[in-house]
Amino acid sequence: MDLRVENLSHFYNDLEVLRDLNLTIPHGEIVCVIGPSGCGKSTLLRLLGGLEKPSKGQILQLGEAPSGSLNPLTYVFQDFALLPWRTVEGNISLVLEPHGLSAEEKERRIADVLERTRLSDFRKAVPKQLSGGMKQRVAIARALAVNPAVLLMDEPLSALDSQTRELLMDDLVGLWQREPFTSCYITHNLNEAVRLGHKVVVLSRRPGLIREIVDIDIPLSERDVSNPKLAALQQQLWEMMRDEAQTADMELATG
Ligand SMILES: Nc1ncnc2c1ncn2[C@@H]1O[C@H](COP(=O)(O)OP(=O)(O)OP(=O)(O)O)[C@@H](O)[C@H]1O
Secondary structure (H helix, E strand, O other): OEEEEEEEEEEEOOEEEEEEEEEEEOOOOEEEEEOOOOOOHHHHHHHHOOOOOOOEEEEEEEOOOOOOOOOOEEEEEOOOOOOOOOOHHHHHHHHHHHHOOOHHHHHHHHHHHHHHOOOHHHOOOOHHHOOHHHHHHHHHHHHHHOOOOEEEEEOOOOOOOHHHHHHHHHHHHHHHHHOOOOEEEEOOOHHHHHHHOOEEEEEOOOOEOEEEEEEOOOOHHHOOOOOHHHHHHHHHHHHHHHHHHHHHHHHHHHO
16 A cells, blocks of 8 residues: 655644645655654654644555555554553554454464564563663564554654664664565654665655655665765765754744
């Protein structure tokens, strides 16, 4: 399934947050969205997931969700959003419970995502026993358990230290290579954008409009830190962002 955003604008009362966005998130690709603080990235993700209705324009789901998909759209948040009193498997099971699956099917899904996220040995652990990186792997496993058509990821690595972030990026690449997923991935971090994005959408400061969509045709497997093309791309993105980010920062500082 592709997600297509057509002529989308959004306001909160008089505050214009997003202006006339046109964008496709194609099946099997990771589309990263970057832009200065307050430009409407999280708002865009909420609109994509149907949590809010756009003031203008529309979001289309084109094509079928994958077979076995219980929810076409699923979120992964920065703060993991795990229930502290439930075990790892209990947190994953939570999203499966409303769907009336047989015990075997539930177990099959849980075992599959635990294996894919390398958490099989931790299924009985509770969140406080896990590192930040592992907690986010649980949140990713939980999202994958419903076999979504599109994963909506809102700065999923930004609460993690830089080494853990590197490891999680490798994990996400590994997960994608094993079974390509479709994602809209919001980030502040240009390094994440060039490591993970098949496309990078650059938004202007508020009202966020699309300044540029950069296609990155380097396979994810070749995007290790030593790849000089990535450094050049990151620099190119930063040059697009710098003036917008500085002005947005001044605007936030002066209210
Ligand atoms: N529910 C809401 N009601 C009113 N204003 C809102 C609401 N949600 C967001 N805003 C405003 O809309 C603008 C865009 O917010 P949003 O969180 O989407 O930006 P962002 O690009 O994700 O920001 P950041 O990078 O800092 O996380 C901000 O000025 C914010 O204050």
